Amino acid sequence: MAKITHIFKTYFPETNGGLEEAIRQYGSHAAKNGFDVEVVSVGPKTYTVNAPDGIKTKFYKKTFDVFSNPFSFVFARSFKKIVEDTDILHFHFPWPTAELLVLFYNIKKPALVTFHCDIHKIKPLKRLYLPFVKQYLKKIDKICISSKVLLKTTPYLAQFRDKIEEVSYFINEKRFSNLPDPDPEIIEFTQKIKNYALFVGVLRWYKGLDILLDAAKKIEDDIVIVGKGDLYDRLYSRIKNENLKNVHLLGFQNDNNLKFLIEKSGLIVLPSIAPAEAFGQILLEGLYFSKPLVSTELGTGTSLVNRHNYTGFVVKPGSGVSLAGAMNKLLTDDVCSKKFSKNAYHHYLDNFTATAQGDKYIRIYRSFLQ
CATH class of the missing domain: 3.40.50.2000 (Glycogen Phosphorylase B;)
Structure with missing residues (x-):
């Protein structure tokens, strides 16, 4: 059974929001279609949750948080093994910690990113971080956006148009x-x-x-x-x-x-x-x-x-x-x-x-x- 690993800074039960729900929908739908699904995130301690929707979640203990970007030394040290132990990497943007780790390691597994939204809160830092974002997107095989409107509001995505696909959010009716x-x-x-x-x-x-x-x-x-x-x-x-x-x-x-x-x-x-x-x-x-x-x-x-x-x-x-x-x-x-x-x-x-x-x-x- 092929394994998909979702990587994002937050997930159930530590937080409860629309983006977490979207990841759960992606994961449960993939599990229904025969994939082994794991979510990797950070939390107050290192622990594992096995949910009835078929998704296994591994939390790594958070070390600190800067501008809504949680960092975990345990996650960073484990990143290489996380990559080795899966067949497909599914990242969720933005999470600078994960994006910088992708740039640091030579990832040889197929990878896609769901580009949920651009960075909006701290614009001066965004200007400094943007070159890293572009390098990160170059290394990713497929970029999924929820709406083509993002191509207009996020100009730098245009250079990656050949590997962008529109995939909207959806609902698992169950x-x-x-x-x-x-x-x-x-x-x-x-x-x-x-x-x-x-x-x-x-x-x-x-x-x-x-x-x-x-x-x-x-x-x-x-x-x-x-x-x-x-x-x-x-x-x-x-x-x-x-x-x-x-x-x-x-x-x-x-x-x-x-x-x-x-x-x-x-x-x-x-x-x-x-x-x-x-x-x-x-x-x-x-x-x-x-x-x-x-x-x-x-x-x-x-x-x-x-x-x-x-x-x-x-x-x-x-x-x-x-x-x-x-x-x-x-x-x-x-x-x-x-x-x-x-x-x-x-x-x-x-x-x-x-x-x-x-x-x-x-x-x-x-x-x-x-």
Whole structure:
């Protein structure tokens, strides 16, 4: 059985986000198609997890973290053996630690990278790091991007066009089947509020959550925020200090509760403010559950998932007024909301199933083995 090793800086259960979910989808789909799948990441200690989805995860103890780039001496020392013990390497960009190790070692195994997004947070460092990125991409056999829009917003990718393939994110539908009932307190919570907009994701700087709180002041209905992250305490303080009684911060929720919250919601909102939001896994989940969407135009795959005036509204980023206007329209206009809801599931079936997208990775893996 051929082995695929995914390499990224973060993964379940240490963190829970859309990118981790995307990696899990890739891995479980490959396992279903006869591959042995491993994810290599870093964590607070060195340990191994064997998940029921067929994915084995090996965490290496983190030594330090600089600008969201965790480094592990144990991982670095083990990298050569990780490469030797697999048939295919599947990297996930960006993680400078892994990229520099690729440049240091002479890798002779077939390798692809899913280029999720460019580096956006610290632009001076990006300029210094860019030459290394280009050398790294030269050594990789195949570059997968979630949307061709990235070719416009990330100019240096153009020089690698001959080995770029568009592979969008997708959903493993089994994730939401045979789940236990939602927790009683979640059921009770949804009964106390009426129509609500739902945000799901890691509470990071680029998610636009401050803009969402600004918009809440112009919305009569409720907003539910699901997720954990660095911004949790600040958001909690804003909600309390500004008396935003229609905003509810629920923290992380397991899939049984998450499914229930999506099904009961009036819309899915993703108010991100920077292209670090490469695709938006929750937008896909919204399509799957036939929910209208509100997102922002970032020049990334988010507007591929949410087609303006077809599955929902796409507004300019950073504008609480525009965000509130789009949300109010969907929360109060049943005709508009039902039209977008109907279109949402058709859009999912046409473009984002495991067959439509996941099989592209299977073809790449098999071409490497040939």
